[in-house]
Amino acid sequence: MAIPSLLARRSASDMQPRVLVIACGALARELLAITELNGLTNVTVECLPASLHNHPKEIPELVRARIRRARDQVGHTVSGTVCPTAPSTVGFNDNALLDNGTRHASGQFDEILIGYADCGTGGLLEKVCLEEGVEMLAGAHCYQFFATHDRFEQLQDHALGSFYLTDFLARNWERLIWEGMGIAKHPELRDMYFGNYTRCVYLEQSSDPKALAAAHECADRLGLELFIEPTGYGELETAVVEFTTKVTPT
Structure with missing residues (x-):
């Protein structure tokens, strides 16, 4: 129902x-x-x-x-x-x-x-x-209000060094992160920016296969494990x- x-x-x-x-x-x-x-x-x-x-x-x-x-x-x-x-x-x-x-x-x-x-x-x-x-x-x-305050605190406490994606950021990660942060031109920046992160947390607003695939690709390119948290x-x-x-x- x-x-x-x-x-x-x-x-x-x-x-x-x-x-x-x-x-x-x-x-x-x-x-x-x-x-x-x-x-x-x-x-x-x-x-x-x-x-x-x-x-x-x-x-x-x-x-x-x-x-x-x-x-x-x-x-x-x-x-x-x-x-x-x-x-x-x-x-x-x-x-x-x-x-x-x-x-x-x-x-x-x-x-x-x-x-x-x-x-x-x-x-x-x-x-x-x-x-x-x-x-x-x-x-x-936005990560906090998508996950809700209490759940976001739990995610933070569970694993320090989490990098967060929303549906929007998953769909646009290459433009905003890979290119926007200069990593595309200077690959050495990847480890400078993300070397201390331990995982990539995808806060999933909708069941969008394209966004999910993009989140996997983003995590792979950043060298991070992907954790999926459905939030609506x-x-x-x-x-x-x-x-x-x-x-x-x-």
Whole structure:
């Protein structure tokens, strides 16, 4: 028997706020799946580039710029990827198409949720969110909220030196890790970066054979044993559903 979605257990008559989620591009597929699974047609997801994983200090001010643009309803383009949900009560600026055919979000929003944990910003993203009066995801990084806090602590305690992959990172490891970290051009960097790791932990959000095969290849290329931990969407789904249904529309 299929497990009902979190939102399916709520009253269909509950009024829903108009919510913009400004998120990491590495969470785009998962966030769109969560909005579809839970019928969150009131939610728009707009994504910053996933490549910021390699430049986390740039994240806070880019997030601030997106918040202010959303509030000002400015239609100009800022570099990145936008991932709208299925047909929504929130409007889009149809003249602001990106290269991938998605649109920048525009229109009136009741609330904004930042789809990032700290993600290596050293508390700077939290500071921006406090200054701008918006909420962000709890935790240190996406590995923690996919695995859930308690399970992630268990994984950490079981084997020190774990390198983590999500579905996104598994599919894109060569671009983001092998090439993005310079290993493709300088193979000696592999052992410099990963010599102290003991295993590769694949946090599996969905049963995607291509992502699984990519995770195996990544672990092999890094010289690490692969451990697979099925997680689903973990605490990400809970956080998004609870946030997007708790605000009273204006």
